[in-house]
Amino acid sequence: MKRIKLNKIIKKIFFKHGLSNNHASICASALINAELVGAPTHGLSRLKMYCDRIKKKVINPKPKIKIKKISSSITQIDANNSIGFVAADIGIKQAIINAKKTGLGLVGIKNSGHYGLSGYYAEQAVKKNLIVFCFTNAPPAIAPHGARKSLFGTNPICFGTPTSSKVPFILDTSVSMINRGKIRVAAKIGKKIPKGVALDKNGQPTIDAKKALDGVQLPIAGFRGSGLAWMVDILSGVITGGNHGGKVKDPFDDFTGPQNVGHLFFVMKTNLFINDYRKRIKENILRVKNLPKLKGVKDILYPGESKYLRHKSNNNKKIKISTIVENDIKKLLI
Amino acid sequence: MKRIKLNKIIKKIFFKHGLSNNHASICASALINAELVGAPTHGLSRLKMYCDRIKKKVINPKPKIKIKKISSSITQIDANNSIGFVAADIGIKQAIINAKKTGLGLVGIKNSGHYGLSGYYAEQAVKKNLIVFCFTNAPPAIAPHGARKSLFGTNPICFGTPTSSKVPFILDTSVSMINRGKIRVAAKIGKKIPKGVALDKNGQPTIDAKKALDGVQLPIAGFRGSGLAWMVDILSGVITGGNHGGKVKDPFDDFTGPQNVGHLFFVMKTNLFINDYRKRIKENILRVKNLPKLKGVKDILYPGESKYLRHKSNNNKKIKISTIVENDIKKLLI
Numbered sequence: 188m189k190r191i192k193l194n195k196i197i198k199k200i201f202f203k204h205g206l207s208n209n210h211a212s213i214c215a216s217a218l219i220n221a222e223l224v225g226a227p228t229h230g231l232s233r234l235k236m237y238c239d240r241i242k243k244k245v246i247n248p249k250p251k252i253k254i255k256k257i258s259s260s261i262t263q264i265d266a267n268n269s270i271g272f273v274a275a276d277i278g279i280k281q282a283i284i285n286a287k288k289t290g291l292g293l294v295g296i297k298n299s300g301h302y303g304l305s306g307y308y309a310e311q312a313v314k315k316n317l318i319v320f321c322f323t324n325a326p327p328a329i330a331p332h333g334a335r336k337s338l339f340g341t342n343p344i345c346f347g348t349p350t351s352s353k354v355p356f357i358l359d360t361s362v363s364m365i366n367r368g369k370i371r372v373a374a375k376i377g378k379k380i381p382k383g384v385a386l387d388k389n390g391q392p393t394i395d396a397k398k399a400l401d402g403v404q405l406p407i408a409g410f411r412g413s414g415l416a417w418m419v420d421i422l423s424g425v426i427t428g429g430n431h432g433g434k435v436k437d438p439f440d441d442f443t444g445p446q447n448v449g450h451l452f453f454v455m456k457t458n459l460f461i462n463d464y465r466k467r468i469k470e471n472i473l474r475v476k477n478l479p480k481l482k483g484v485k486d487i488l489y490p491g492e493s494k495y496l497r498h499k500s501n502n503n504k505k506i507k508i509s510t511i512v513e514n515d516i517k518k519l520l521i
Numbered sequence: 522m523k524r525i526k527l528n529k530i531i532k533k534i535f536f537k538h539g540l541s542n543n544h545a546s547i548c549a550s551a552l553i554n555a556e557l558v559g560a561p562t563h564g565l566s567r568l569k570m571y572c573d574r575i576k577k578k579v580i581n582p583k584p585k586i587k588i589k590k591i592s593s594s595i596t597q598i599d600a601n602n603s604i605g606f607v608a609a610d611i612g613i614k615q616a617i618i619n620a621k622k623t624g625l626g627l628v629g630i631k632n633s634g635h636y637g638l639s640g641y642y643a644e645q646a647v648k649k650n651l652i653v654f655c656f657t658n659a660p661p662a663i664a665p666h667g668a669r670k671s672l673f674g675t676n677p678i679c680f681g682t683p684t685s686s687k688v689p690f691i692l693d694t695s696v697s698m699i700n701r702g703k704i705r706v707a708a709k710i711g712k713k714i715p716k717g718v719a720l721d722k723n724g725q726p727t728i729d730a731k732k733a734l735d736g737v738q739l740p741i742a743g744f745r746g747s748g749l750a751w752m753v754d755i756l757s758g759v760i761t762g763g764n765h766g767g768k769v770k771d772p773f774d775d776f777t778g779p780q781n782v783g784h785l786f787f788v789m790k791t792n793l794f795i796n797d798y799r800k801r802i803k804e805n806i807l808r809v810k811n812l813p814k815l816k817g818v819k820d821i822l823y824p825g826e827s828k829y830l831r832h833k834s835n836n837n838k839k840i841k842i843s844t845i846v847e848n849d850i851k852k853l854l855i
Binding site for chain 1: 591592594595597623624625627629631652664665666667668669670672678680682690692694696698724741742744745746748749751752754755758759760761762765766767768787789791793794795798801802804805807808809812813814815816818820821822823824
């Protein structure tokens with residue numbers, strides 16, 4: 188389906204589910220963006236879930252979002268159980284305003300929900316020539332190092348910076364060995380998952396996607412990745428007033444209440460300490476790109492580069508929709 | 522040797538090499554701390570290297586350190602090629618002052634050198650009830666994903682937060698599969714290194730420590746770790762005015778000029794968004810600790826816990842000194 192047409196349909200669905208015109212528009216753009224950058228696990232496959240959560244009253248379609256100024260640099264947002272996209276959109280825009288004013292912008296958000304891809308918000312700050320960190324937590328998926336039960340979410344670390352070109356440097360990496368969405372897909376189509384990325388519910392290594400979903404995902408690099416996931420949980424949940432310590436509910440399976448996901452956005456100017464940031468980052472990237480490459484490697488890409496290229500190449504193409512999503516859309520439009 | 526006696530000797534050595542009484546004291550404490558927490562690769566084994574760099578005039582023993590206030594929250598430090606310990610000590614103390622005043626403290630440092638363990642500075646902020654990030658870059662050790670030549674340093678990510686107990690949560694993890702110091706030690710004593718942590722100079726996997734030193738270390742988790750190392754290089758070097766993109770010189774091997782390492786410290790109050798941080802972090806840690814454990818795991822430790830326990834247990838014991846270090850000390854005292 189054409190991007191613009193699909194966007195209109197998704198917006199209509201959110202509007203039908205009680206969101207304001209503006210909020211519906213924010214949500215549609217975020218979901219379509221995930222499809223364009225090649226992250227369908229964070230795209231339309233989640234549309235039905237969001238609508239289900241609205242119907243079951245665990246997402247508030249008409250939130251009264253409270254924005255509290257703590258200082259010229261710091262803002263707190265209570266999202267009143269809004270859909271995550273809306274809270275994050277308001278949050279990153281506020282962080283950008285603060286950073287433009289004082290050099291630093293810090294925004295803590297509580298009572299929000301899953302907001303999709305961190306990189307989508309980071310990109311907004313980078314486009315305004317700012318450096319940015321985005322942190323958010325997620326429902327239990329990763330076992331802390333030494334545990335046989337999951338507690339941390341896949342808790343992404345997201346860092347973005349302007350470059351000297353139009354292509355932003357955006358690192359948006361979960362700290363799990365494998366994306367939970369990929370395990371879901373493998374389970375659906377009966378595919379195996381790689382070795383060493385998950386344990387079954389008894390704490391034994393497994394390559395069976397269904398058993399992995401019942402069991403736990405492993406963090407990258409043992410205690411290092413476990414520590415990074417823990418750090419993100421503290422930054423997103425403990426500091427902000429959001430849920431933490433494994434209390435964020437699974438948006439697909441648990442409708443007993445709102446998620447209360449927390450987000451933390453930290454934004455800063457590039458020229459706080461030097462005047463020639465564009466020149467410096469250009470040199471930095473060139474020095475890496477010009478290194479001798481391993482056999483079979485054509486180009487050393489920086490984080491975000493391939494996503495940007497995918498987005499560019501997909502932007503004028505029709506968006507492929509699976510039969511499942513097509514059926515979801517049909518039902519949700521009724 | 523007794524800790525207090527050893528501290529006096531190390532201080533005397535730095536003083537003899539031209540450092541002020543105060544700066545010599547800062548350096549001695551930092552090196553001894555590394556021994557106490559069980560990180561001897563960052564301790565006395567480096568004493569001779571620091572002194573050699575002073576003698577060869579690539580560390581300035583009498584630096585004129587410039588401290589420039591950018592805003593109430595932001596400070597820039599030009600360390601004038603001081604020994605890293607001194608620049609970092611001034612930097613973290615300034616970041617703490619700024620954060621206590623405005624909620625946020627950001628300090629960028631350039632023209633510094635290797636500062637030892639990030640966790641040592643993080644601990645200072647945590648002891649003042651603050652949350653902290655410390656970033657620093659290092660000489661080339663890790664190959665960017667896809668490259669067969671090293672460029673990024675082992676570039677640690679360090680995050681600290683107060684807990685409800687005296688034991689701080691301090692994650693201080695390099696993003697390499699293995700600590701470069703450990704490869705150095707293995708090479709010295711002729712021990713093999715684990716599989717999958719390094720390539721030789723031809724880009725082939727190796728378990729030979731010497732070949733690994735001539736070759737490259739691998740980042741944790743492929744492109745994820747490579748991206749994290751790249752992020753740390755940008756934060757420490759590109760933003761601050763420090764060296765970056767592989768230009769930080771190896772302190773052991775390269776005496777052609779100062780290192781110009783960059784550091785970035787970011788500190789914030791715990792109560793910006795909530796009032797009950799101690800209670801929240803206590804609950805967070807307890808929830809993780811109470812999880813069912815994998816076979817053979819007695820206790821799930823949070824980052825920094827075992828270092829703290831080692832420090833506590835070592836604090837009243839004599840510090841073991843290798844023959845090499847003993848000889849270094851004897852020569853440096855002459």
